[in-house]
Amino acid sequence: MDQHIAEAIGRPDLIRLDDRLVCLRFETMKVVSALAAVRHLLDTGVVRPGDTLLDSSSGIYAYALALACHRHGMRCHIVGSTTVDRTLCAQLAVFGATLERMEPCDDLKLDQKRRVERIHEILAEHPEYHWMRQYHDDIHYLGYRAVAERIRPAVGGGGLTLVGGVGSGASTGALARYLREDRADVELVGVQPFGSVTFGAGHVADPEIIIAGIGSSIPFGNVSHASYDTLHWISFDAALSGSVDLLRRHAVFAGLSTGAGYLAARWERARAPERTVLFIAADTGHRYVDSVYARHHEAAPVDSLIPRQVTNRAELALPWSRMDWNRALGEVPPYA
Ligand SMILES: Cc1ncc(COP(=O)(O)O)c(C=O)c1O
Numbered sequence: 364m365d366q367h368i369a370e371a372i373g374r375p376d377l378i379r380l381d382d383r384l385v386c387l388r389f390e391t392m393k394v395v396s397a398l399a400a401v402r403h404l405l406d407t408g409v410v411r412p413g414d415t416l417l418d419s420s421s422g423i424y425a426y427a428l429a430l431a432c433h434r435h436g437m438r439c440h441i442v443g444s445t446t447v448d449r450t451l452c453a454q455l456a457v458f459g460a461t462l463e464r465m466e467p468c469d470d471l472k473l474d475q476k477r478r479v480e481r482i483h484e485i486l487a488e489h490p491e492y493h494w495m496r497q498y499h500d501d502i503h504y505l506g507y508r509a510v511a512e513r514i515r516p517a518v519g520g521g522g523l524t525l526v527g528g529v530g531s532g533a534s535t536g537a538l539a540r541y542l543r544e545d546r547a548d549v550e551l552v553g554v555q556p557f558g559s560v561t562f563g564a565g566h567v568a569d570p571e572i573i574i575a576g577i578g579s580s581i582p583f584g585n586v587s588h589a590s591y592d593t594l595h596w597i598s599f600d601a602a603l604s605g606s607v608d609l610l611r612r613h614a615v616f617a618g619l620s621t622g623a624g625y626l627a628a629r630w631e632r633a634r635a636p637e638r639t640v641l642f643i644a645a646d647t648g649h650r651y652v653d654s655v656y657a658r659h660h661e662a663a664p665v666d667s668l669i670p671r672q673v674t675n676r677a678e679l680a681l682p683w684s685r686m687d688w689n690r691a692l693g694e695v696p697p698y699a
Pocket residue numbers: 422423424528529530531532533534535575576577618620621645646
């Protein structure tokens with residue numbers, strides 16, 4: 364029996380959608396990561412019960428950290444963006460986690476920069492707070508080891524292709540690292556929105572809104588570029604089509620990054636007849652009812668969508684591009 368709700372929420376389901384397509388479905392993905400990260404900080408004496416943990420989040424990490432703090436008797440302070448919705452705000456308030464919402468800002472780069480600046484101001488006032496640095500501190504990898512251990516026996520032997528959206532890079536990076544420890548044939552496919560600098564697509568803008576949680580306008584230390592075999596850049600519209608098809612065909616109600624991952628996973632499945640393809644569903648569809656599911660009539664048939672295969676980033680184009688990354692090192696991030 365679980366000893367806290369966070370353990371139940373953090374544990375993913377493995378759902379076989381067909382003979383070679385598997386969905387790793389989380390209610391809220393980062394709970395498993397935040398729980399293990401906080402546990403590690405306590406075990407190593409970096410923080411003590413009752414201390415305040417601080418971070419910035421545009422969504423699911425705020426909830427994950429608040430749950431982990433509740434579980435371990437810590438205080439929690441979040442600098443959030445306006446994408447933190449009412450449901451989450453209300454829960455955080457009841458938990459006693461404090462949330463600062465930054466003023467609305469259309470420019471993602473400015474939004475991220477302002478949140479980091481605010482963190483530094485808070486740390487100057489409260490040097491005793493611990494900044495979690497979910498985008499840079501690889502303690503956020505630890506919790507995914509247990510997930511990799513569940514995947515291993517469930518998918519059997521043979522080649523495995525893992526597909527997931529890359530935000531901080533912790534979930535895809537960690538699962539690939541742990542699965543590769545005793546299984547050589549694990550390919551990693553990262554999914555990005557256009558406009559993200561993480562794999563060098565900052566020059567291609569998506570006129571629709573960005574896909575929450577994936578991509579970035581600043582480099583992140585937790586992205587292990589050399590782990591990725593393949594990259595897909597997927598537009599909002601194509602991701603919407605993927606999300607709607609996933610619900611219609613398989614009854615999985617998930618978010619937009621999942622729709623993008625599902626699209627990429629279907630493509631990879633079709634071109635590698637021997638492999639099992641597992642894609643990550645990071646959150647449920649509830650936050651996307653208005654922006655995605657109410658627009659289901661706009662969804663293009665997924666079989667009509669084909670990625671443009673590119674060999675360098677200058678060729679990237681909407682709505683969908685695919686590139687062999689071949690475990691290249693990528694840019695060394697100049698983060699602080
Ligand atoms: C909805 C959603 N999908 C995918 C991701 C990517 O996860 P990671 O930060 O582990 O790369 C995030 C991260 O915030 C997210 O919120």
